Amino acid sequence: xxxxxxxxxxxxxxxxxxxxxxxxxxxxxxxxxxxxxxxxxxxxxxxxxxxxxxxxxxxxxxxxxxxxxxxxxxxxxxxxxxxxxxxxxxxxxxxxxxxxxxxxxxxxxxxxxxxxxxxxxxxxxxxxxxxxxxxxxxxxxxxxxxxxxxxxxxxxxxxxxxxxxxxxxxxxxxxxxxxxxxxxxxxxxxxxxxxxxxxxxxxxxxxxxxxxxxxxxxxxxxxxxxxxxxxxxxxxxxxxxxxxxxxxxxxxxxxxxxxxxxxxxxxxxxxxxxxxxxxxxxxxxxxxxxxx
Amino acid sequence: xxxxxxxxxxxxxxxxxxxxxxxxxxxxxxxxxxxxxxxxxxxxxxxxxxxxxxxxxxxxxxxxxxxxxxxxxxxxxxxxxxxxxxxxxxxxxxxxxxxxxxxxxxxxxxxxxxxxxxxxxxxxxxxxxxxxxxxxxxxxxxxxxxxxxxxxxxxxxxxxxxxxxxxxxxxxxxxxxxxxxxxxxxxxxxxxxxxxxxxxxxxxxxxxxxxxxxxxxxxxxxxxxxxxxxxxxxxxxxxxxxxxxxxxxxxxxxxxxxxxxxxxxxxxxxxxxxxxxxxxxxxxxxxxxxxxxxxxxxxxxxxxx
Amino acid sequence: xxxxxxxxxxxxxxxxxxxxxxxxxxxxxxxxxxxxxxxxxxxxxxxxxxxxxxxxxxxxxxxxxxxxxxxxxxxxxxxxxxxxxxxxxxxxxxxxxxxxxxxxxxxxxxxxxxxxxxxxxxxxxxxxxxxxxxxxxxxxxxxxxxxxxxxxxxxxxxxxxxxxxxxxxxxxxxxxxxxxxxxxxxxxxxxxxxxxxxxxxxxxxxxxxxxxxxxxxxxxxxxxxxxxxxxxxxxxxxxxxxxxxxxxxxxxxxxxxxxxxxxxxxxxxxxxxxxxxxxxxxxxxxxxxxxxxxxxxxxxxxxxxxxxxxxxxxxxxxxxxxxxxx
Numbered sequence: 001x002x003x004x005x006x007x008x009x010x011x012x013x014x015x016x017x018x019x020x021x022x023x024x025x026x027x028x029x030x031x032x033x034x035x036x037x038x039x040x041x042x043x044x045x046x047x048x049x050x051x052x053x054x055x056x057x058x059x060x061x062x063x064x065x066x067x068x069x070x071x072x073x074x075x076x077x078x079x080x081x082x083x084x085x086x087x088x089x090x091x092x093x094x095x096x097x098x099x100x101x102x103x104x105x106x107x108x109x110x111x112x113x114x115x116x117x118x119x120x121x122x123x124x125x126x127x128x129x130x131x132x133x134x135x136x137x138x139x140x141x142x143x144x145x146x147x148x149x150x151x152x153x154x155x156x157x158x159x160x161x162x163x164x165x166x167x168x169x170x171x172x173x174x175x176x177x178x179x180x181x182x183x184x185x186x187x188x189x190x191x192x193x194x195x196x197x198x199x200x201x202x203x204x205x206x207x208x209x210x211x212x213x214x215x216x217x218x219x220x221x222x223x224x225x226x227x228x229x230x231x232x233x234x235x236x237x238x239x240x241x242x243x244x245x246x247x248x249x250x251x252x253x254x255x256x257x258x259x260x261x262x263x264x265x266x267x268x269x270x271x272x273x274x275x276x277x278x279x280x281x282x283x284x285x286x287x288x289x290x291x292x
Numbered sequence: 293x294x295x296x297x298x299x300x301x302x303x304x305x306x307x308x309x310x311x312x313x314x315x316x317x318x319x320x321x322x323x324x325x326x327x328x329x330x331x332x333x334x335x336x337x338x339x340x341x342x343x344x345x346x347x348x349x350x351x352x353x354x355x356x357x358x359x360x361x362x363x364x365x366x367x368x369x370x371x372x373x374x375x376x377x378x379x380x381x382x383x384x385x386x387x388x389x390x391x392x393x394x395x396x397x398x399x400x401x402x403x404x405x406x407x408x409x410x411x412x413x414x415x416x417x418x419x420x421x422x423x424x425x426x427x428x429x430x431x432x433x434x435x436x437x438x439x440x441x442x443x444x445x446x447x448x449x450x451x452x453x454x455x456x457x458x459x460x461x462x463x464x465x466x467x468x469x470x471x472x473x474x475x476x477x478x479x480x481x482x483x484x485x486x487x488x489x490x491x492x493x494x495x496x497x498x499x500x501x502x503x504x505x506x507x508x509x510x511x512x513x514x515x516x517x518x519x520x521x522x523x524x525x526x527x528x529x530x531x532x533x534x535x536x537x538x539x540x541x542x543x544x545x546x547x548x549x550x551x552x553x554x555x556x557x558x559x560x561x562x563x564x565x566x567x568x569x570x571x572x573x574x575x576x577x578x579x580x581x582x583x584x585x586x587x588x589x590x591x592x593x594x595x596x597x
Numbered sequence: 598x599x600x601x602x603x604x605x606x607x608x609x610x611x612x613x614x615x616x617x618x619x620x621x622x623x624x625x626x627x628x629x630x631x632x633x634x635x636x637x638x639x640x641x642x643x644x645x646x647x648x649x650x651x652x653x654x655x656x657x658x659x660x661x662x663x664x665x666x667x668x669x670x671x672x673x674x675x676x677x678x679x680x681x682x683x684x685x686x687x688x689x690x691x692x693x694x695x696x697x698x699x700x701x702x703x704x705x706x707x708x709x710x711x712x713x714x715x716x717x718x719x720x721x722x723x724x725x726x727x728x729x730x731x732x733x734x735x736x737x738x739x740x741x742x743x744x745x746x747x748x749x750x751x752x753x754x755x756x757x758x759x760x761x762x763x764x765x766x767x768x769x770x771x772x773x774x775x776x777x778x779x780x781x782x783x784x785x786x787x788x789x790x791x792x793x794x795x796x797x798x799x800x801x802x803x804x805x806x807x808x809x810x811x812x813x814x815x816x817x818x819x820x821x822x823x824x825x826x827x828x829x830x831x832x833x834x835x836x837x838x839x840x841x842x843x844x845x846x847x848x849x850x851x852x853x854x855x856x857x858x859x860x861x862x863x864x865x866x867x868x869x870x871x872x873x874x875x876x877x878x879x880x881x882x883x884x885x886x887x888x889x890x891x892x893x894x895x896x897x898x899x900x901x902x903x904x905x906x907x908x909x910x911x912x913x914x915x916x917x918x919x920x921x922x923x
Contacts (some may be wrong), residue, residue: 217434499704501693
């Protein structure tokens, strides 16, 4: 751990700082936010940011159509983004890792079926999968997270599968098999620790991706309901007023961008730490992208 | 090559059957279609008749096979809202989406590959810094937000470009550019890293030793060997663009399948959503097949295996 | 005999964020027209780096020339290859290089025919058809059977020996005056090694090419070189005619290299004696004579002052305080 901190370069440091700042915003929103995010100030609707003419120091980044404070809503919006991101990414990671471990370790029919299923899921762009899911189960944040887990596990399965195939042939695993160590024991004690690192990297990059997708679907009105402040929802509300209230669309977007940059930096940095050979590179199999 | 093609086609068939199965399962989970087709107070016998007519009284496996058979003959059901065949509806909108995604892909390739090559050749220089920065930000920016900013700047402030609708090339500029940003960032980053892997190879040094001009060394000898991962990501990005078009089309009111799908979701018009998924999954799979064939052309070592 | 290549006082360093590490220090050597200079030394001694400097292929920006000159005399004119872009004008045409590992030096994505043909199209301005015919002739001249069908093959479809022949064909395509061969036989097995060396010798006599032959193998030197330069840790420690150096090596390092080569006449009792210790890293090069940490004869002066080149009888030179006495 100390060596990890010592290796924290500019990229890692920036990523970590952004992620921690966003996490603090989410945890301490009630204390940090200047105002209640849902408090309507009908005397100051669509007020510009403080530094513009007509702006007020009470609303640093301006207000929306109902006079709600943009800054406070952005701070509270981090809660939705982070919560959705953490739950969805870790859910997909657990599901995907388990399936990948089984497919790679036992191989055979189970492995083939799982990996074919991966191909199938990869053939559907995620947003479309999410749309189908929302049509069937109705649009909501919970369904969005569920859709994410049910579609994005493939990223983790592919990586776990490849790593397990490699590990399986290694001597220490072969020795365990020869010594009649139980399969579950081998998987949990010897294989999982060896693949946890790469999976964590993918999870971090996927987290950024969930945040992008969540905001996108909320923007389409298919994610977070309007009464909960969310970055995508704010963008949707600002969209129709784009020609008179630029601040309503600009600031939530900046918040999304900075947060996602933070997670991507952190993920890239972790990947460099795991595999210094590829420092500063990008791998095809790497996550974060794939089908958007 | 024939065996290779046969195997790939078989894989394609498996993927398509898989997608159809997922769609079928979703369709069954989406509730009783008679609820949507009939008024709430419809008579139970009318309901039964409709069920029988739709084949819903058959065992699930028969329903499944029937569904696959219908799809094979191009029947993906009728839109509840437009009262016309869903496939027809989707196909009529598909060219607009293809135009948007295709233009975006072209734009991102044209920008990303030279920039990625230069960033790798001049590693750690200002070009590299700029390229890497653009790559990182491009991958973290929500496309629709970029679209909104584009509208704000070019349509509202400067009045240069239309903010919505299709039909003219000027209307294509903003949506295609914003949609291209993410793909450009990814292709650029990958080109850079693939080139970095290749640039220190002996054959690149050999190409220089042969006295070839630097552009030939870089774009013929190096890039050709970096091409396999780049082609992979380009293929994947096309799928990503078809998906990404969903949001972009909504922002710019572009008359493609993405907007059709979003509206269908709001109206719970399942057949339309289903048809969009099938059409896009098929298109994406065909592109991946093309990529696989391109691999074999690009890399003589794969051809033999 | 006239000089084809004259490297004088060449210094090259590796550059990193922390500064410069000298890799070649005052290297002087020369190749005569139509003759072979063997450059020998353990890995890391700077022989390949010298070759890359001549070709103008030093990795940028990680390394660069600090001083000295590399004069190439061809067709009545003379140019200094250390000047920017100067080497590039001669590469492929007046000078060519054979790399150690044909598998990695040939481009896996292009056919052999294309890889030879592009040199001819570029430097001899041949058309596609003419270039192809010349490529077939070249492959035949390096002893590749059925060249008409081989030009359509990719490198991975050829055997190791065939690949090296193909690389030689690329190198001699424009009949260069200077050929640099960097361990051209190291990656091959013994019988093929001998064939490739024979091929190089016969091409040399046909084309009158001067060869800079890099190897770590004293046996190959004995077979190939007219003259030898022995390198250690970025400096030339001994040079001269092959016969006299093999018979009377003056530098303890050369003596060590020769003693570590097995010969047929060697009796079973006589052990091969490897040189003690290992090559120190460039950044920790000792002061004084660079070989003093491993030299059996080293004394105080060796640790303090770097010995200059001593001219011995004939044209043999050695950089050792005890040169001529050992």
